[in-house]
Amino acid sequence: MEAAPVVTLINKRRSEIVVRWKEYMEERKDSSSIIDGRTIETTNDNFVDLIFDYLADNQSQDRLNNLMGRILALGWPLSYLTNGVHIFRRVVSTLIIESEMEKAVILDYFKAMEDLLDPIFNNLIEDATSTWENTVSIQKRALMELSAPLIPVMEYLAVMPLIGTIDTERAKLIMENLLEGVIAYRTEVVLIDITGVPVVDTMVAHHIIQAAEAVRLVGSECVLVGIRPEIAQTIVNLGIELGEFPTKSTLKKGIEYALELTNRAIVYKDKPSGLRL
Template identity: 45%
Template structure:
């Protein structure tokens, strides 16, 4: 390919450092320094430099598939917390910088010709970056959602045959289903004999939540383990009594410590102090 047919290649190569400096400064101002306060100037420069490298490679070898490099670049941008609006505006700012510097002494006709060239050479790269950014963002959000679902009902082995499920936050129907699934899978996986459901971090226990807990306890019993409900604060106990909720089929303790002591007794163990 004849590189001279690309009006941007030589210009960016010759003015790369100036473009980098001005572009990163514009980006920091555009974002009101929100990003620059948590990442270093060097990280900023590295990202901008990586984009210019992709751009120049596209200019030199337009037939080469740069998808993998654009995906890697876009993933880094997502990890840095840059919004779609911010990256789109930043790419636009770079385009303006290049255009303004290249057309200082150009006529209107020459400027129009350069606009057409910009659409041909730079716009496709920018479009691919934005497309891959959106894809990377969707993948990241999807993975975060899965992680949050797992964290919403974690099952933690604390001793042989004893596991704890600490619950924090409100429990709705979807989460109750996740709790049930994790409990049953965890009992089998960890060969648990006793499972402790810790509701210390659950702000409200109403009839629906109690119903889900009773169901979970019964399900655990059916797979051959015992279930203890721990972390019942005085205000939660009062609510349970006022609502007439029957937890007589569930073993309850007011703290995780007492629950673990009971679990150890159920598995023929106990906590003892070491002698001198």
């Protein structure tokens, strides 16, 4: 069955459909209780108008894509939007049944209605999911980049403070940031500070050693700092060999060591007279 008869029915009974649709949507407004009633009313009007506009026009893919963009722009939770489409289908189905047409005709109407509304529902899910996944991916990448920064402290010296758990994906990012930063800042010594890493196991140590070896290949030196007593004990118990990888207990000692490697030192000037501490 062509969609035209169903569209004609929907347009003919538009006012009744809108009233019933809003009644059902009103029952589900608790899921969006953080939004005031006037906003809900306005958005519901926009939502149902968009569906009617799409059904009244040529239901092409371009029209559908435009509909999706306009619906998602309303800013409603996906669950509320999918509910709206389901309720629209329910209201129209009820009207078809109430029309007292023959059973075969009713089935044809149902099939035509599904052909009209299923693309809206399916595309709504796909577009919303794609948008969500893209947003999460961007946010995750941004957080990971912030969690493994290479900070130039002074000429030829940089620090990479690590905080939290180090997994394979993050270890790859650490490696990338290290190598890019070493070249960009012309760094001779890099201090990898693991003070904020809660657990150093064999895998974490392996990733750090790999990073140090990669840095050494581009002509720089890596120093591991922030070795707490419990971390040192864990490394020994696990039999982890750090090899030629220098280690220091604190960042301060690491900076002093790095300055020695670059033929520099910290010089303390006399305290100015009259300065109170």
